[in-house]
Amino acid sequence: MDYEPVIGLETHVQLKTKSKMWCGCANEFGAPPNTNVCPVCLGLPGALPVANEEALRLTVLTGLLLHCEITPYAKFDRKNYFYPDMPKNYQITQYDKPSTRAGYLEFEFDGGIRRVHINRAHLEEDVGKSFHFDRSSGVDFNRAGVPLLEIVTEPDIASSEMACSYLNALKEVLIYGGISDADMEKGMVRCDVNVSIRLKGTTELGRKIEIKNMNSFSGVRHALEYEIPRQIEVLSKGGKLVQETRRWDDGGGITETMRSKEMAHDYRYFPEPDLMPFVPTAQWLAEVAARVVELPMAKKQRFIREYQLPASDAQTFVWDVPLGNYFEAIAKKSQNPKAIANWVINNLRAKLTETQTTLAELKFKPEKILELIALVESKKISTSIAQTVFAEMFATGDAPAQIVEKKGLAQVSDTGSIEIFCDEVIAANQKSADDFRAGKAAALNFLKGQVMKLSKGKANPNVVGEILEKKLRLS
C-alpha cells in the first residue's frame, strides 16, 4: 500500500521591534544575561502589561502580506502552564480571536507555483532561555516577553522538500516586509512540525505527531525524513500511532517521544484581564496597508517579464535587494536591460565583493553604466577594453568616454593601421600562416590573437579577422 505524508507547520518568528511586547525593555539579541528585564517581563506580582503598538502593526502587516483576513476584533488570552523559562506561569497569546486568519503563501516549488494556506498568524510573547551547566541550570530572561508571531499553516504540505521551500519563502517575505530579521542563528525563527500519514488517494487526515521547536530548516527536513518512514512502518505493520509530541535529536538523527500531546483544555485558556481587546480603526489599518511591499516572488516574475531577464538573474536581484534596485533604476532608461544585468551582476557585483565596498560608496553615477554599454554597442570600444574602462571608472569615478579618450583606448576599425599589424604578424608567424592555407582553421584564431596583442586590444576583432583571411588567401 502507498502512503503519503501530510504536513502542517507552526512557525514562531521574533518581531523586529525596538522594545518588548508588554514593557519598555530592549528587544535585542546578545546582551549579557538578565540585563534587559523589568518587573513586567519578570512576571513580578502587580506589574501590568501595555501592548506594543508596533508589534500589532507588524502582525497585521504580516497578515496583509499573507493575504489573510484582518479580524476587526482581536483579543489576548492567557495560556496557563508552569515552566521555569516562563516567569508569569502563563503566556499571553491570541487564542480564539487572533489578529489575522485564513490566508495563503505562494512559492516556487518543483517547477510550478504552490499555495500553502495559512490558518492564522497571531501575536504572542517569547519565553526566557534555559541554560544547563555542569552542576546547575540558569535562565536568561532577556528573551522573555519579546514579541513573537505564530504563523500556522493548514495541513497542505506534501513533502519535506516542500516544507523547506515554504519556510524559505516565508522567511523571504518576513525579511522583505521588515517584519523580522528572521536570523536562524539567533533563534529568531523556530518551528513546530506536525506530520501524519494517510493512504494515497484518501482525504481523511491521519493521527498527527508534533515535533517541537526545530531551529533550523535542515533540521525540519531531517526530522521529516526520519519521521515519515517511521510512521509508514508502524502503520504498514498493522500498528497504531498515538497522537504525541516528539523531540528531534539532531546528534542521533532520530525523533523520540517527549510527552503525550497536550490538549487545549490543559492550558485553561481565559481572556487576559489586564489588556483591552484590539479593535483597529480604518485609519490605523490604512497606515499599516501603506507599508505593504511587493513580495519576492512577484518581484522575480516582474523582473523576468518587464526586463526579459533569465530566472537566475531575476533571482539574484530578489536576494540582493539593493543590487536589484540599482539595476532597476538604470534598466528603466535602457532598451537593453539584459546587457545591464550582465554588467551589474558579472562586473559590478564582483568588483564590490573584491573591494568590499557597497553600492552607496560607488564613485560613479549609475547612468555611467549606460554610457559604457553605449560605447560597446557603437563599437567605439571592444568588450575586453570595456572591462579596463569599467575598472578605471570604478577606481576613479571618471566618465567612460573620458577614460577612453585619456588612455587612447578607442577601438581601431581603420583598415589601414590594422593592415600594417596583420602584415607584421603574418611575417613573424609563417608556420601558422602555412597551416591556415593548408586548411587548419584554428591557425587563424592564433594569428588574430597576435594582431589583437600588437594593437593592445584596440583593434576591432571582426575587421582583423576579415583582413587576415583576405591576406592569407591572396598570398
Ligand code: ADP
Ligand atoms: P493543535 O490544536 O494540536 O495545535 P491544530 O489544529 O491547531 O492542532 O493544528 C496545528 C498544526 O498541525 C497546523 O499547522 C495544522 O495544519 C497541523 N495539522 C493538523 N492536523 C494535522 C494532521 N492530521 N496531519 C498533519 N498536520 C496536521
Ligand code: MG
Ligand atoms: Mg499547536
Ligand code: ZN
Ligand atoms: Zn521588561
